[in-house]
Amino acid sequence: MKVIVITGASSGIGLSIAQHLSQKGHSVYGISRSKIHEKNVKSIQADVTDYNQLKEAYQGIFEIEGRIDVLINNAGMGISGTIEDTSSEDAAYIFNVNFMGVFNSTKAALPYLRESDYGKVLNISSVAARLSIPFQAFYSSSKAAVNSFSEALANEVAPLKIQVCSIMPGDIRTGFTKNRKKNEIESPEYNGRVDLSVAVMEKDERNGMDPESAAKVVNRLVRKRRIPLYKTVGFKYKVIVLLAKLLPAKLANHIVGSIYAFKKGK
Ligand SMILES: NC(=O)c1ccc[n+]([C@@H]2O[C@H](COP(=O)([O-])OP(=O)(O)OC[C@H]3O[C@@H](n4cnc5c(N)ncnc54)[C@H](OP(=O)(O)O)[C@@H]3O)[C@@H](O)[C@H]2O)c1
Structure with missing residues (x-):
């Protein structure tokens, strides 16, 4: 039985991971702003953008359990729109959730992960970290930052017997699609290409994999003695x-562009 903490466990991939791992008999704590209504998942309401809330939450878990074995940094959100029409506030906010959230959570958990003989940090990144999606620049770059963070962290904590993996799921059917913040402003020069591009992405997400597919991958990583630095779902x-x-690189990026960015607009 492992003590497992999952951020963003109130819906989608995080909820599926929490359900899956609690069914396997682990002690699972879920962190999110809203309450998690799931038998066997202990719900703690906290915002990943607030380090002090996470510090208090993880200290409370440590007082009960004496250790944290696995931290799964999953909380995240999306924003779409052109780069030039995105406000500085929106750009900062997505980095605050998707990147600073991973930092806050990892920093708060490391003292307790060290108490485990088995410490693991699993960061939910995205395929968009490797292939940057046009009109979703801030989402893609926040996930690329998570990958870079995972690489540095892995080398910092390997001597402390803590392993790190950045998990890159492809499209998965979750509330992420409806929760994506869409920038209503679009300069006329883009000819309505944002909506066309986001529609392609939304269709892929709605026809995407079941969140259970990510939960199964995570379960295997929890069980494995040695884990890879990257895992694509x-x-x-x-x-x-x-x-x-x-x-x-230019050809790969052009192919992405022809899927998402070069559609004829108005
Ligand atoms: N769906 C996909 O196709 C896909 C593909 C690749 C990667 N991902 C990644 O997978 C992760 C989970 O996404 P999902 O698809 O399951 O989306 P989702 O259904 O919208 O779930 C997002 C979760 O994050 C939590 N969250 C958001 N902001 C938070 C904050 N400030 N503090 C604490 N919790 C917060 C939400 O809970 P509350 O609102 O209750 O706080 C919710 O539990 C994300 O990191 C996403 O980028 C998704």
Whole structure:
């Protein structure tokens, strides 16, 4: 039985991971702003943008359990729109949730992860960290920052017997699609291409994998003695990530553009 903390466990991928791992008999604590109504998942209401709230929450878990074995940084959100029409506030906010949230949570948990013989930090990144999606620049870059953070962290904490993995899911059917903040402002020069592009992404998400597919991957990473630094979720997305590595960067980026950005607008 492991003591597991999951941020963003009130819906979607986080809820599915929490359900899956609690069914396997682990002691699971879920963190989110809203209450988690799930038997066997202990709900703690906290905002990942607030380090002090997480510090207090993780200290409370440590007082009960004596350790934290696995931290799953999953809380996240999306924003769409052109770069030039995005407000500084929106750009800062998504970084505050998707990147600073991972930092706040990891910093707060490390003293307790050290008490485990088994410490693991699993960061939920995205395939968009590797292939940046036009009109979702801030989402893609916040996830690329999570990958970079995971690499540095892995080397810092390896001697402390803590392992790190950045998990990159492809499209998954969750509330993420409806929770995406859409920038209503679009300069006329873009000819309505934002809506066309986001519609492609939304269709892919609605037809995406079941969140259970990510939960199964996470369960395997929890069980494994040695874990990889990166794990992509979904066969199709593994091929895409491999191609992105093999193709010249400009060509790979152009292919992404032709899927999402070059549609004829108005
Ligand atoms: N769905 C996909 O296709 C996909 C693909 C790749 C990666 N991902 C990543 O997977 C993760 C989970 O996304 P999802 O698809 O499951 O979306 P979701 O259904 O919208 O769930 C997001 C979760 O994050 C929590 N959250 C958001 N802001 C928070 C904050 N400031 N403090 C604490 N919790 C917060 C939400 O809870 P509250 O609102 O109650 O706080 C909710 O539990 C995200 O990091 C996302 O980027 C998703």
